[in-house]
Amino acid sequence: MTLLDCVYEGRSKSKGFGRYKTIRRQIDKPLVYKRIPRKFYHYGITKESFVDKLSRTERPDLILITSGMTYWYLGVKWCIDILRNLFSSTPPILLGGIYAQLCPDHAHTLGADGVQTVPLSIDYFYPALDLYEAPNYGITMTSIGCPLSCKYCASKKLWSTYKRRPLTDALEEIAFQENIPTVKDIAFYDDALLINKESHFYHLCLELQKKHPHLRYHTPNGLHVREIDETCARYLYETGFKTIRLSLEGNDPAIQKASSGxxxxxxxAKAVRNLLRAGYSLSDIETYILVGLPGQSCESVQKSIKFVKSSGATVKLAEYSPIPGTPMFEECAQRLPILKEEPLYHNNTAYCGYISQDITAEDLQSLKDLANNFNDKTR
Ligand code: SF4
Known part of the structure; x- marks a missing residue:
């Protein structure tokens, strides 16, 4: 089996904790974005390098392509087109991943031989880290899905029920990745890592402290803030969780309702206090605030930014992107039916500041400036 990760192969400068910046090259904008005054880039591996690596690979029997955000599908099409040109009779191509699951009809138009919308039935559940040359970080999920139902989130669509994996499975997975000498960091991609923490997360932490005390841990998906009491904050700190991202989304009642309260x-405020007492510094605590939701005013986001800053934490603005299969997507598509036809309209940068009309590009910039000014004072 051969893996070609087009993002990993296009890495440049280190960003710390095993992450890299991705090289990018400006390319022509698709027609959809012609009126949007932003540049358009190809990220990751260059065509020359992709073709070169493929030419040195044994002809495969089957090609599996994965996908991420719906509005990145042009990258998937780019890969399929190159593969079709390179092999005189192309092996069957199966397209899976998040985009394929959320937009199966659209995915069928990209030229793959099949679109896989449910996980393939294979016994092996570990991330294929052994197929990378020298990976710097590993990944894991101790649970799939989320018991909550936020109106903008696709977790329920991707995982219809919330399920925890046996801890022994997750621990074996981490041990397998720690055995790769270059791996020093592990990122948890759970949507709901802290739910029922006493019977799950705390046991996990004790095992990690015992078996893998030298690894650093991260929670890029955001933690459920209300679960962070004093004990939980201590477990996080003592186990070595370095990147703490809190999902606040917004403190306006309408946003809180859309965010399952x-x-x-x-x-x-209590969670931030508990994290500080446990040993974290203010710059370690990043808080997600959503911007550009339907019906959300600029003042509401300003209020949320000021609220987070009043606690001293770092603000991370997340521009809203309508995700197919979510209740909020349907709401947006009533005003803008083209969202159902063309995933490029889901792009958060394009949708939020230019397409949706929920917020203007100027207001969005002023909110980014406000957040950056506050964050600079914390650093
Ligand atoms: S946004 Fe977070 S809390 Fe809400 S449903 Fe998605 S994963 Fe769960």
Whole structure:
């Protein structure tokens, strides 16, 4: 089996904790973005390098292509087109991943032989880290899905029920990755890592402290803030969780309702206090605030930014992107039916500041400036 990760192969400068910046090259904008005053880039491996690596690979019996965000599909098409040109009779191509699951009809138009919308039935569940040359970080999920139902989130669409994996499986997976000498960091991609923490996360932490004390841990998907009491904050700190991302989304009642009421101001302030007491510094604590949701005013986002800054934490603005299969997508598609036809319109940069009309590009920039000014003062 051969793996070709087009993002990993296009890595450049290190960003710390095993992550890299990805090389990019400006290319012509698709027609959809012609009126949007932003540049358009190809990220990752160059065509020359891709073709070169493929030419040195034994002809495969089957090609599996994965995909991520729906509005990145042009990269998937780019790969399929090159593969079709390179092999005189191309082996069957199966397209899977998040885009394929969320937009199966659209995915069928890209030229693959099949679109896989459910996981393939294989016994092996470890991430294929052994297929990378020298990976710097590993990944894991101790659970799949989320018991909550936020109106903008695709977790329920991708994983219809929330399930925890046996901890022994997750620990074996981490041990397998730690055996790769270059791996020093592990990122947890759970959507709901802290749910029922006493019977799950705390046991996991004790095992990690015992078996893998030298690894650093990260939670890029955001943690459920209300679960972070004093004990939980201590477990996070003592186990070596370095990147703490809190999902606040917004403190406006309408945003909180769309966010399953998952955290209120008092719970957020307490969580930050608990993390500081446990040993984290303010710059370690990043908080996601959503911007550009339907019906959300600029003032509401300003208020959320000021609220987060009043606690001293770092603001991370997340521009809203309509995701097919979510209730909020349907709401957006009623106003803009083209969202159902063309995934490029889902692009958060394009949708949020230019397409949706929910927020203007100027207001969006002023919110980014406000957040950056506040963040600079914390650093
Ligand atoms: S809590 Fe997070 S993962 Fe769960 S539904 Fe809401 S946004 Fe999605």
């Amino acid at each position: 998952k955290v209120h101001e008092i719970q957020y």
